[in-house]
Amino acid sequence: MTEIGKHDALVLLTQAAFIPRLSYFLRTSPGPSQQKSDEFNNELHMGFQKIFNVFFDDKGWKQAILPVNMGGLGLGVVAELAPSAFLSSAAATAALQDKILPMDVAYQDDLRLETFRRWCTVYGDIMDINVCSQKKWNEPSLNVSKSKLEELNDSPSDKARLMAVRSELGSAWLRAIPSTACGTRLVNGSISEFMLETWAAGGVRLGSGRQARHSAMNDYICKLFQKANIPAVKEPAGLLSESNFRPDGYTLVPWSQGCCLSWDVTFPHTLAERYINYTAMEQGSAAVKAADFKNTKYKDLNDNTSFCSDLCGDIWPSG
Incomplete structure (x- = not known):
């Protein structure tokens, strides 16, 4: 895994080979002992750090093992998931087992019952043993x-x-298939940086590379207009008569209802001090606040211009 791209390695581990195969194994057996589970999880922890060149502290690893929709990498924990996988599989195949086993012999799945008792000891008697999900x-x-x-x-x-x-x-990139032709393959540095700032113990570097991303995004928007045969210029002067503010771009022909379009690219940081009290309460609030600020900043544009604040979350797309 260390010899291939980190994005490819991540997909192989979580979607193609390792995690799916592990899930199948856990559904066909009651699971290994606690000691073996701990050894396996430790090897997974160390291997993941080696492959992606990041350090996961205890807090970061607790997050990484969660499913993607809960903010993790979807790695899972063998000791915790093994009983659930086995019990769901046993319930789903119970009817088939009854058909295969001799009808004249009383049969009781002691292994299934013992696993169910252990599960109830940890989480309580809150689930029927015949649940297949x-x-x-x-x-x-x-x-x-x-x-x-x-x-x-x-x-x-x-x-x-x-x-x-x-x-x-925020985690959409984890579901993306790495494809150079489609532009969805992330470079090794991007993978490690994102893991470092999201799950590992490296912390977050506020504003790192913001200017470069700003320029790249503005260039990309201009190229899109050019491909659509819509002439546009970057950072036009004179749109605001009483201010030196200049938006990042401006179309030279009407965009909608006879008005030209101007835009301003912004990368609001989720953890910036000016947004932290909002983003700790609601997803995407940094983008909303940044949009309000930009709309106020350019509210004096003339009547022949429509304004659009092009927002891209810094670190997380949700802002």
């Missing part, structure tokens, strides 16, 4: 892990970070 069996374990993680992340910045990465767009 592994998702439902996993819910109590995941809710406990989620609660423990939230207890460890009680500061406003931690709450904002967790809320952002749990959003639909």
